Amino acid sequence: MSVGERDPHTGHMTTGHEWNGIKELNTPVPKPVWFFLVATFTFAVIYWVLMPAWPYGVNYTRGLLGLDQRTIVAENVRSAAIERSVWTDRIAAANLREIQADPRLMQVVREAGHALFGDNCSVCHGTDAGGGPGFPNLAQAPFLWGGDEETVQETIRVGINSEHPETRVSQMLAFGRDQMLARDDVKRVATYVRSLSQPEIASMADKDELAAGAQLFLDNCAACHGENAKGSTDAGAPDLTDRFWVYGGDETTVTASIHGGRMGQMPSWEGRLSDVQRKLLTLYVLDLRTRQQ
Numbered sequence: 001m002s003v004g005e006r007d008p009h010t011g012h013m014t015t016g017h018e019w020n021g022i023k024e025l026n027t028p029v030p031k032p033v034w035f036f037l038v039a040t041f042t043f044a045v046i047y048w049v050l051m052p053a054w055p056y057g058v059n060y061t062r063g064l065l066g067l068d069q070r071t072i073v074a075e076n077v078r079s080a081a082i083e084r085s086v087w088t089d090r091i092a093a094a095n096l097r098e099i100q101a102d103p104r105l106m107q108v109v110r111e112a113g114h115a116l117f118g119d120n121c122s123v124c125h126g127t128d129a130g131g132g133p134g135f136p137n138l139a140q141a142p143f144l145w146g147g148d149e150e151t152v153q154e155t156i157r158v159g160i161n162s163e164h165p166e167t168r169v170s171q172m173l174a175f176g177r178d179q180m181l182a183r184d185d186v187k188r189v190a191t192y193v194r195s196l197s198q199p200e201i202a203s204m205a206d207k208d209e210l211a212a213g214a215q216l217f218l219d220n221c222a223a224c225h226g227e228n229a230k231g232s233t234d235a236g237a238p239d240l241t242d243r244f245w246v247y248g249g250d251e252t253t254v255t256a257s258i259h260g261g262r263m264g265q266m267p268s269w270e271g272r273l274s275d276v277q278r279k280l281l282t283l284y285v286l287d288l289r290t291r292q293q
């Protein structure tokens with residue numbers, strides 16, 4: 001064993017170990033590698049001491065700084081909830097008319113209601129609640145089920161033809177398809193229905209046909225839509241004499257409604273939205289109406 005011999009090919013010193021004439025070069029780990037090893041190790045140790053790091057069973061080392069993402073998040077959530085609860089509590093406690101009388105609460109209704117409506121209702125009823133074919137105009141049209149606060153809130157809670165056990169149930173029968181009315185009679189009653197909201201149709205149509213349509217209406221439709229065709233909130237049947245239509249007032253659409261029937265579906269929002277949120281939406285919708293009418 002010779003020590004400190006220099007290898008003639010590489011210029012490195014050898015360690016002095018030799019196996020069958022092969023000598024091991026003395027090439028130590030470079031300094032920068034040592035430096036980074038020590039630096040990262042020291043960082044890790046300091047980090048373990050200061051921050052939450054090691055899990056052990058159900059718990060973990062908390063670290064000297066006591067920083068905990070979970071408590072930070074929980075704290076943020078709590079302070080946001082406290083801020084919100086100031087008015088959610090008041091909206092939850094007050095009755096609908098008290099809220100309507102309080103301008104500050106109505107400001108909350110308009111802002112929070114607008115966001116809630118945008119997230120949950122506008123896909124069907126439109127961002128301005130103006131509706132569209134098959135979806136009623138909530139901002140202006142007379143309500144199918146009645147427009148006092150409790151009724152609207154109940155409609156939102158249980159839905160219409162929804163899966164909720166207490167759902168509102170309504171159906172426009174398929175008079176043509178189910179052969180309750182002959183094709184010509186469907187046409188006659190359709191013309192009569194359209195004449196109710198469009199005077200020019202009344203003046204153009206054949207008087208006898210129109211009278212026949214009126215009679216067909218009394219016999220077949222008045223039970224739900226009322227003798228004066230003003231609709232019924234018991235049956236959820238729309239007023240057929242105004243300018244608003246759920247599906248449409250042109251000849252094809254009215255004929256299609258009478259021929260094939262209609263059964264609009266409005267989801268139940270119980271379970272999906274809290275009591276306070278549904279209350280907010282009720283107030284929001286009613287407020288839109290007072291502003292747009």
Ligand code: HEC
Binds near residue numbers: 146152155170263266
């Ligand atoms: C999937 C589509 C859809 C969504 C989403 C929806 N609705 Fe409806 N909504 C309807 C339909 C369809 C009707 C009418 C049902 C009918 O024709 O009888 C209706 C009817 C209503 C009525 C009854 C109106 C009346 O004339 O009595 C109210 C109130 C209402 N919706 C409020 C809301 C609110 C508030 C939301 C959001 C939380 C909402 N809707 C979300 C489809 C929807």
Ligand code: HEC
Binds near residue numbers: 244
């Ligand atoms: C069993 C009750 C019932 C009877 C009977 C009935 N309707 Fe309806 N009708 C409804 C309901 C409920 C709606 C609303 C359906 C919906 O919104 O999905 C409706 C909707 C309509 C519509 C669509 C209105 C719109 O806004 O687009 C027309 C048109 C109509 N009915 C005409 C008639 C005529 C004509 C008859 C008689 C031949 C008749 N209905 C008989 C319950 C009835």
